Amino acid sequence: MLQELQNQFLTSTVGGLVIGSIYALVALGYTMVYGVLRLINFAHSEIFMIGTFASLVTLTAIAPTAPLGGVAMIGVMALIVLISAAVSGGAAMLLELIAYRPLRKKGATRLAALISAIGASLFLQELFGLEVINWLTGKPGRNQQSAPRFVDRDTLFTIGNANVRTDHVLVIVGAVIVMVILDQFVSRTKLGRGIRATAQDPEAAVLMGVSIDNIVRVTFLLGGAMAGVAAAFYVMEIENTDYRVGFVLGIKAFTAAVLGGIGNLRGALMGGIVLGLVENWGAIFLGSQWKDVIAFVILVAVLMFRPTGILGESLQRARA
Amino acid sequence: MKGDGVTAKRNAFHPVDRARDWWADAPQWQRYTVYLAAIVFALILPAPWIGSFMSPESDWTTVLFYPIGTYILLAVGLNIVVGQAGMLDLGFVAFFAIGGYTLAYFGTKHGLTFWATLVMGIVLAAVSGVILGAPTLRLRGDYLAIVTLGFGEIVRITANNTDEIGGARGITNVPHPEPLFGMEFLLDPAPYYYLIVAAIALVIVFSVRLHKSRVGRAWAAIREDEDAAELMGVPTFKFKLLAFAIGAMIGGLAGAIYASKAIFIEPNSFPFILSATILAAVVLGGAGNLPGVILGAFVIAWLPERFRFLAEYRILLFGAVLVLMMALRPEGLLPSRQRKAELHEGTGGMGTLAAEVPGPDSDDTSAEVGSK
Numbered sequence: 001m002l003q004e005l006q007n008q009f010l011t012s013t014v015g016g017l018v019i020g021s022i023y024a025l026v027a028l029g030y031t032m033v034y035g036v037l038r039l040i041n042f043a044h045s046e047i048f049m050i051g052t053f054a055s056l057v058t059l060t061a062i063a064p065t066a067p068l069g070g071v072a073m074i075g076v077m078a079l080i081v082l083i084s085a086a087v088s089g090g091a092a093m094l095l096e097l098i099a100y101r102p103l104r105k106k107g108a109t110r111l112a113a114l115i116s117a118i119g120a121s122l123f124l125q126e127l128f129g130l131e132v133i134n135w136l137t138g139k140p141g142r143n144q145q146s147a148p149r150f151v152d153r154d155t156l157f158t159i160g161n162a163n164v165r166t167d168h169v170l171v172i173v174g175a176v177i178v179m180v181i182l183d184q185f186v187s188r189t190k191l192g193r194g195i196r197a198t199a200q201d202p203e204a205a206v207l208m209g210v211s212i213d214n215i216v217r218v219t220f221l222l223g224g225a226m227a228g229v230a231a232a233f234y235v236m237e238i239e240n241t242d243y244r245v246g247f248v249l250g251i252k253a254f255t256a257a258v259l260g261g262i263g264n265l266r267g268a269l270m271g272g273i274v275l276g277l278v279e280n281w282g283a284i285f286l287g288s289q290w291k292d293v294i295a296f297v298i299l300v301a302v303l304m305f306r307p308t309g310i311l312g313e314s315l316q317r318a319r320a
Numbered sequence: 321m322k323g324d325g326v327t328a329k330r331n332a333f334h335p336v337d338r339a340r341d342w343w344a345d346a347p348q349w350q351r352y353t354v355y356l357a358a359i360v361f362a363l364i365l366p367a368p369w370i371g372s373f374m375s376p377e378s379d380w381t382t383v384l385f386y387p388i389g390t391y392i393l394l395a396v397g398l399n400i401v402v403g404q405a406g407m408l409d410l411g412f413v414a415f416f417a418i419g420g421y422t423l424a425y426f427g428t429k430h431g432l433t434f435w436a437t438l439v440m441g442i443v444l445a446a447v448s449g450v451i452l453g454a455p456t457l458r459l460r461g462d463y464l465a466i467v468t469l470g471f472g473e474i475v476r477i478t479a480n481n482t483d484e485i486g487g488a489r490g491i492t493n494v495p496h497p498e499p500l501f502g503m504e505f506l507l508d509p510a511p512y513y514y515l516i517v518a519a520i521a522l523v524i525v526f527s528v529r530l531h532k533s534r535v536g537r538a539w540a541a542i543r544e545d546e547d548a549a550e551l552m553g554v555p556t557f558k559f560k561l562l563a564f565a566i567g568a569m570i571g572g573l574a575g576a577i578y579a580s581k582a583i584f585i586e587p588n589s590f591p592f593i594l595s596a597t598i599l600a601a602v603v604l605g606g607a608g609n610l611p612g613v614i615l616g617a618f619v620i621a622w623l624p625e626r627f628r629f630l631a632e633y634r635i636l637l638f639g640a641v642l643v644l645m646m647a648l649r650p651e652g653l654l655p656s657r658q659r660k661a662e663l664h665e666g667t668g669g670m671g672t673l674a675a676e677v678p679g680p681d682s683d684d685t686s687a688e689v690g691s692k
Contacts (some may be wrong), residue, residue: 040462099643108650111408115603118596119642126636247592251469258466289481296470303463304455 005284010162012280018168018237020276021175025230026253027260027268028182029092029223035199035263036219039110042117043099045250046124047092047224051231052241053128054087055080056147057136059235067152076150077170077236081178084235085228092224093217095120104216129243146240171233178229179269182222186265191218199263248292255299261309270310274298336654362517366510377628381509387621389516390578395601395617396523396610397570402599403608403656404531405563406543407457408465410595411472414452415445415568417590419575421479424491424585434497434505438576445572446565448475453564457557460546472595480587490586494579505580512581519577523570527610530566539563600642606652615653 026048033041058080068076099120103113133141151170155163186192197205198215206212234249235241256275260267275295282294302310343351364370371380394416401409422441426432432440456467480488496505503511530536538559541549550556579585597620605616623641624634 034462038462040465099647102647103650106647106650108646111402111603111607112646112650112652114408115600116643116646118600119639119646121639122593122635123639123643126633126639130632130636251473251592254466255470258463262462290477293474293477293481296467296474299470300456300467303459303467307459307463 007161008284009281010160012284013277014159014162014164014168016277016280017273018171018276019280020256020273021172022230022234022237022272023249023253023256023276024269024272025175025178025226025233026249027257027272028179028226028265030254031257031260031262031265031268032195032219032223032226034257036195036216037100037104037113039100039113040117040254041223042114042250043095043120043124044092044223044227045246045253046121046128047088047095047246048227048231048234048249048253049125049128049241049243049246050091051084051088051228052235052245053133053136053145054084054228055232055235056145056241058083059147059150060137062150064148064150068150069152073151073166077174077232080235081174081229081232084232085225088228088231089221089225092220092227095124095224096216096220101213101216125243125246133243141243144240144242147235149239151236167237171237174229174233178226182226183265185222191215195219252292252295255295259299259302259309261311264309264311267309267311274310359521362521363514366513374622375625375628378625379509381513383622383625385509385513385516385581386578387625388618389513389520390574391598391601391621392614392617393516393520393523393574393577394571394598395605395613396520396527397567397574398598399602399607399610399613400527400530400539400570401563401567402602403613404536404543405539405560407560407563408461409468409564409567410465410592410599411468411470411475412567412571412598413590413592413595414468414472414475415449415571416575416578416594417475417479417587418445418448418568419572420579420582420585420589421485421491421575422572423576423579424494425485427495427580428491428493434495434580438573438580441576442569442572445568445575449565449568450561453561457560457564469592469595472590472592476587476590476592479590486586488587490584490589492584494583494585496583497580509581512577516577519573523573524610524614531610535559535562604642604645604652606655609652609654609656612652612654612656619653 026044029044029047030041033039033044059076062076062079064076067073099116100113103116129141131141133139133145137145139145151167153165153167156166156169157164186195194205194210194215195218197208197210198212202212205215234245252275253272256271257268258271259275260269260271275298278298279291279295283291286294306312346354366381366384368380371383374380375383394412397415398409398412401407401412419441422444423434423437426437426440427434452468452471456464459467479485485491497515499505500511500515503514505511505515538549538554538556541552541554542556542559546556582589598617601617601620602613603616604620605614606612624638627634627637630637
């Protein structure tokens, strides 16, 4: 057992960091929307799914015949990240307009908004499974769709006995860059200040001249774009996707958001990394079929001792 | 439509309000007549002439058992947790699965009778409700929601990974119940339908009695303001645990009855989407109001069956209907009037969405903002 742990620990750590970065990016969308609206945006997982198809279609259009290297590789990566972020961000804004805004205007309960979110999630999943995927790729929509490889799996360097590959580095470095940009946006810009103000106290924010509708729209746009970035990395790393890809990943990402302290941007980052690492380490002992169980047990354990997550809630007021 | 969710105004000419006023003042014999009529209605419901309209494409009695009857039973159980005690549970299907698996496992491996395994299923579901609830019920709102969601997935994945209970292949040849009152429980769906009607009737009586008791008032207090309830001397943790356990028991009961008819159960019989669907039924009907919840469960179970000719587009439309219904009537089809009176914004302890501030043209939301 100990031997196994020694052999696999570093490899699992690298794998955990990679999947953890993807969880963290998706978790940012949950956490931002929650911070501003106090709504679990259940359809966020479908925004991620839409992003994976934006990336897939772009990649298929470029159709690299062999793995690329150097500038070409980074250029293609940047291109699918941008397209995927734009598509997902747009989809998230549309989602807000159709599924949440009417409820907000009526002063509906958060429970009603959650049901609307679940409905929107079902609708988008089925829409893609039945029509959109077939239309985009020409293949049966319920099947798994595979993406061409454009980043080769060569080992870049080794840490101990773990091989760190080009794609690993790309995901982790890319995620860090995007998160730094988001963090700077939220803490430095005028819109970012508006988001924080709305999260803290919507009434005071309105009195100070913040347009709530605008802030909510920007929040969904940013959260959706983060999911799109995650989707591009996911397609590059996993190389396939299907119409249900968002479900498990969405649950994990929301778990990551809660783990770090929901409404807290840095908490989402930390929660994602912790979740990715712990479930990969746990899988060494129990086998990878127990990964999801490990993730949820960790969540329950952390919440028992830190009921508002590891870093606590900070984007918003303390909840009653 | 505007402002329906926040005003408690009564409309003397609205048929639902008139029916409620009449019910509130009805003497005992009239109420019992209504109960009797409801039971007679439930008994003649499987008639073919009703079925030919309600479910032209699949066997009506089968549809009445599952999904309709099963959903109603589950929704009444979930309503205790969500509607009465105000806790958001996204993993209710876990208890349904535990009830079903208990019946299937002990029935096939140990040859126990239906009634013995039914009781075991209910007890085990209650125990698992307490095991989940004890460490987590100190959490509130959405933290509880994600933990319960996780629990539902843990149960499903564990069933999938445990060979002792069939793993991914599930359990086959689940025994049927023993004959009762001359009814043979075989392939004919009718006896199962009567069984589930009896279970629903029992659970409804139980739920109404609880609602009117000290326990029900404690739940209402916790739902509306947990801190205030605690200060008033309500042992909130104990009552929350009780609501969780009772909800779990009803979920277990539904699971056991379902498994006895299904013959075959597998982990994928208990997906997350079922939890979401039952929650949607509760909210769509009007959380906290029992007739509303039953109506909601009926609608949610029946619509996809009635529109079976839409074939694969059913779930797509179901999703769209959920979004549309919530946009049009966020408070549900038959919201609880008592709740509206208890708390004028009528949010059922879940609160409204944040970031909502009355603009110049939305005078109807002023009440909630003022009440913070």
